Amino acid sequence: MPKRTGIFVTGTDTGVGKTEVGRAAVRLLRDEGLSVSVMKPIETGVGPEGPLDALALREAAGVPDAIDLVCPHQFSLPAAPNVAAEEEGRNVDLPLIMTTYETLRAQRDFIWVEGAGGILVPVTDDSSMADLAKALALPVLLVARASLGTINHTLLSLAEIDRQNLECVGVVLSHSAQQTSEADLKNLRTLRKTLGPRLIGELPTLEEGCDAPDGWLRPEALLG
Ligand SMILES: Nc1ncnc2c1ncn2[C@@H]1O[C@H](COP(=O)(O)OP(=O)(O)O)[C@@H](O)[C@H]1O
Ligand SMILES: [Mg+2]
Numbered sequence: 001m002p003k004r005t006g007i008f009v010t011g012t013d014t015g016v017g018k019t020e021v022g023r024a025a026v027r028l029l030r031d032e033g034l035s036v037s038v039m040k041p042i043e044t045g046v047g048p049e050g051p052l053d054a055l056a057l058r059e060a061a062g063v064p065d066a067i068d069l070v071c072p073h074q075f076s077l078p079a080a081p082n083v084a085a086e087e088e089g090r091n092v093d094l095p096l097i098m099t100t101y102e103t104l105r106a107q108r109d110f111i112w113v114e115g116a117g118g119i120l121v122p123v124t125d126d127s128s129m130a131d132l133a134k135a136l137a138l139p140v141l142l143v144a145r146a147s148l149g150t151i152n153h154t155l156l157s158l159a160e161i162d163r164q165n166l167e168c169v170g171v172v173l174s175h176s177a178q179q180t181s182e183a184d185l186k187n188l189r190t191l192r193k194t195l196g197p198r199l200i201g202e203l204p205t206l207e208e209g210c211d212a213p214d215g216w217l218r219p220e221a222l223l224g
Contacts, residue, residue, distance in 0.1 A: 017174025045078030
């Protein structure tokens with residue numbers, strides 16, 4: 001059995017590639033022979049198609065779990081969880097997240113949990129994503145975008161993860177289609193050097209429906 005049996009994914013921001021990295025990482029873990037549960041405890045900005053992150057992660061995991069189990073809180077306002085909940089006169093129910101998590105965790109070898117936004121995004125009025133990762137007792141993986149601005153966002157996020165005494169699995173850079181400039185590439189070289197071994201993988205720009213190339217992330221870096 002792997003040393004680590006779960007990961008909580010956070011990002012330097014929303015829209016940086018957490019779900020894209022999650023899908024590829026879950027497939028990698030399954031290729032290692034592990035069964036994987038997935039969870040998006042709170043998804044906001046949910047429209048009529050349902051919670052798209054949770055659906056994408058569930059598809060990657062190939063599990064038949066009910067979507068309300070994978071994603072126990074779904075809110076329509078595309079805002080932080082406490083803000084989106086308040087808009088609907090609802091609350092984020094932390095005990096519900098804990099019991100749902102325990103159910104999913106007990107079912108399989110590994111559990112992949114995606115937070116919303118970044119590490120200090122509020123979950124309730126008095127708790128953050130960092131508190132949620134602590135409550136779930138999970139180490140944190142940081143996903144960062146590969147374009148300009150990422151050095152500051154990445155180092156700030158890592159500093160906060162360290163300050164909160166969370167175990168950090170490492171950083172994964174996700175190359176969404178936009179960043180190709182010479183300045184971006186030079187910036188990235190600096191970030192790679194600064195991170196050293198904390199940089200555990202880079203997900204190249206994936207075309208729709210394509211798998212990540214071999215070697216983008218070593219399974220041992222996830223499993224410990
Ligand atoms: N490596 C990548 N290849 C292709 N598209 C990407 C990649 N990383 C991110 N994107 C795109 O960027 C957008 C945001 O990514 P997503 O994974 O949804 O971010 P997050 O989960 O952090 O909000 C999506 O449209 C996604 O397809
Ligand atoms: Mg996402």
